Amino acid sequence: xxxxxKAQKAWQPGMPKKRRSTKVMFASVVLALxxxxxxFATLVVFGLRGREVPQPLILAAGIVLSxxxxxxxxxxxxxxxxxVGWILQLVLIAAGFLEPMMxxxxxLFALTWWYALRAGIRIDRENAVRDSEQTQWEQNHxxxxxN
Numbered sequence: 001x002x003x004x005x006k007a008q009k010a011w012q013p014g015m016p017k018k019r020r021s022t023k024v025m026f027a028s029v030v031l032a033l034x035x036x037x038x039x040f041a042t043l044v045v046f047g048l049r050g051r052e053v054p055q056p057l058i059l060a061a062g063i064v065l066s067x068x069x070x071x072x073x074x075x076x077x078x079x080x081x082x083x084v085g086w087i088l089q090l091v092l093i094a095a096g097f098l099e100p101m102m103x104x105x106x107x108l109f110a111l112t113w114w115y116a117l118r119a120g121i122r123i124d125r126e127n128a129v130r131d132s133e134q135t136q137w138e139q140n141h142x143x144x145x146x147n
Contacts, residue, residue: 019127021120023076023116024076024081025120026116026117029116030109031069031076032070038095039066042058042063042065044099045058065095082117085117089110092106093107094106
């Protein structure tokens with residue numbers, strides 16, 4: 001038998017479903033895309049600098065970075081999650097010391113990260129206002145259709 005989460009235990013029929021955070025979703029998408037970029041950048045560095053830097057080190061570092069980027073998606077709903085994301089943005093930019101094109105890609109992803117957080121926070125605020133207004137309307141007009 002599967003164990004129930006706290007939210008599953010607290011659920012009652014008729015309870016409204018909690019809205020997922022747009023900021024968390026946007027941030028997770030950016031981090032997941034960065035994981036693919038980090039993996040492919042690893043292959044580029046492996047091919048171009050394989051004689052200068054030990055190949056197992058290149059592969060291990062790239063795979064670990066990709067896994068950390070994917071794993072950090074789980075922490076985006078925490079208060080400190082976006083700070084971890086910013087640190088990972090700096091790591092991706094620092095990869096430019098191994099492959100100079102990563103400076104450009106890292107900065108572009110950092111801008112994407114900033115926009116994802118900014119837009120996500122704005123949309124989450126708008127959704128909170130909309131949900132509050134909807135609840136207030138339903139309380140003032142019980143049983144009436146929305147049209």
